[in-house]
Amino acid sequence: MPCDCVAVEGRAPHQNGCKKSANGAAAASHHPHRKTYDEETEGAEERHVNDLRYPDGSVRLRNPHIELMDQDILYHLALGSGSHDLVEMFGDVKFVCMGGTPKRMEQFAHTIMAEIGHKLPCGTTLQDISQFSYRYSMYKVGPVLSVSHGMGIPSVGILLHELIKLMYHARVREPVFFRIGTCGGVGYEGGTVVISEEAVDGSLKNALDVNVLGNTISRPAKLDKRLVRELRGLADPEDPYDTVTGKTMCTYDFYEGQGRLDGAFCEFNESDKMEYLERIHKAGVVNIEMESLAFAALTHHAGIKAAVVCVTLLDRLKGDQVLAPKEVLDEWQQRPTKLVCRYIKRYLQMKGRLSLDGHGSIAVKSPRRFKLVQQESETYD
Ligand code: R2B
Ligand code: URA
Numbered sequence: 404m405p406c407d408c409v410a411v412e413g414r415a416p417h418q419n420g421c422k423k424s425a426n427g428a429a430a431a432s433h434h435p436h437r438k439t440y441d442e443e444t445e446g447a448e449e450r451h452v453n454d455l456r457y458p459d460g461s462v463r464l465r466n467p468h469i470e471l472m473d474q475d476i477l478y479h480l481a482l483g484s485g486s487h488d489l490v491e492m493f494g495d496v497k498f499v500c501m502g503g504t505p506k507r508m509e510q511f512a513h514t515i516m517a518e519i520g521h522k523l524p525c526g527t528t529l530q531d532i533s534q535f536s537y538r539y540s541m542y543k544v545g546p547v548l549s550v551s552h553g554m555g556i557p558s559v560g561i562l563l564h565e566l567i568k569l570m571y572h573a574r575v576r577e578p579v580f581f582r583i584g585t586c587g588g589v590g591y592e593g594g595t596v597v598i599s600e601e602a603v604d605g606s607l608k609n610a611l612d613v614n615v616l617g618n619t620i621s622r623p624a625k626l627d628k629r630l631v632r633e634l635r636g637l638a639d640p641e642d643p644y645d646t647v648t649g650k651t652m653c654t655y656d657f658y659e660g661q662g663r664l665d666g667a668f669c670e671f672n673e674s675d676k677m678e679y680l681e682r683i684h685k686a687g688v689v690n691i692e693m694e695s696l697a698f699a700a701l702t703h704h705a706g707i708k709a710a711v712v713c714v715t716l717l718d719r720l721k722g723d724q725v726l727a728p729k730e731v732l733d734e735w736q737q738r739p740t741k742l743v744c745r746y747i748k749r750y751l752q753m754k755g756r757l758s759l760d761g762h763g764s765i766a767v768k769s770p771r772r773f774k775l776v777q778q779e780s781e782t783y784d
Pocket of ligand 1: 585692693
């Protein structure tokens with residue numbers, strides 16, 4: 404039965420609230436079953452991604468229920484499609500950058516603001532958009548969202564469901580997701596930057612197993628190969644550290660799950676541990692962390708380009724404990740950030756959207772006089 408829905412700006416009809424697709428048949432005619440995509444080539448990858456987008460490049464949800472809902476509350480982000488104008492608030496987003504802690508992602512927001520010359524209106528500051536969720540924090544700097552994801556697959560999984568829906572509600576076109584994080588190196592010393600080629604679980608399986616209604620679904624944990632190459636190409640030979648690519652092992656635990664001998668429990672010995680680490684190293688694993696499997700699997704399932712860039716905090720072939728001093732760890736954690744900033748800057752430069760005439764809410768005319776005024780102000784009680 405034909406309906407009277409109208410496609411808006413290249414998007415298919417039935418997206419926000421049209422009830423005519425409420426019966427399965429009508430919904431299926433607008434959301435035909437997507438082919439499975441265990442194809443190997445990049446061409447197939449591109450087709451997979453295109454299949455999951457509307458003609459204007461915006462994110463298509465693989466869930467027929469959402470468009471039938473009166474409103475969609477993104478509970479852990481303290482946002483909702485009925486309460487917030489998500490197109491107005493987030494429609495211009497291009498990059499969604501995620502990392503573990505709220506503090507680090509607030510810092511990232513300030514860094515990217517300086518890097519891309521984004522100006523806030525005078526007298527205003529960055530605000531945590533999700534502060535009332537008390538779960539994740541989120542900052543927006545022009546086309547960049549900076550969001551904390553917490554620790555582990557369940558935490559990043561919940562966030563990704565809501566961020567992918569946010570992209571859909573906000574009609575964001577061709578977003579790119581980054582995870583910027585920390586990890587243990589396998590054969591790489593602390594401070595090495597690792598760009599993940601793909602994510603594997605503790606038994607080297609390149610898929611995320613999700614238990615749905617009592618059944619296990621395996622979702623391929625693939626990352627965008629071209630994005631890996633582009634990021635690799637942005638590593639500066641002058642950088643005083645190595646930037647490498649390889650497989651990332653993602654585990655459900657930091658201690659026993661990563662073969663550490665220093666957890667509260669341990670039922671294996673040093674040689675069992677080394678045999679395992681050598682085996683995964685030979686299989687191409689270069690680092691171990693705790694989110695990449697869900698990050699790769701859910702972004703791939705949504706047809707969203709994504710990359711994982713981490714810095715190693717130690718070489719797991721040499722030990723278990725993170726021993727580097729705090730200042731050193733802080734500097735190391737800037738390294739993946741730098742690479743992602745270079746990527747975002749280069750993209751905006753190519754699009755002619757980079758403004759380098761200031762940042763924050765203050766425009767400086769003369770740095771020397773600016774400093775003098777600041778110093779003078781500080782001397783008054
Ligand atoms: C890296 O560091 C955290 C564990 O310390 C975890 O979130 C991860 O992936
Ligand atoms: N994060 C991890 O998950 N593992 C490490 O060894 C270091 C950081």
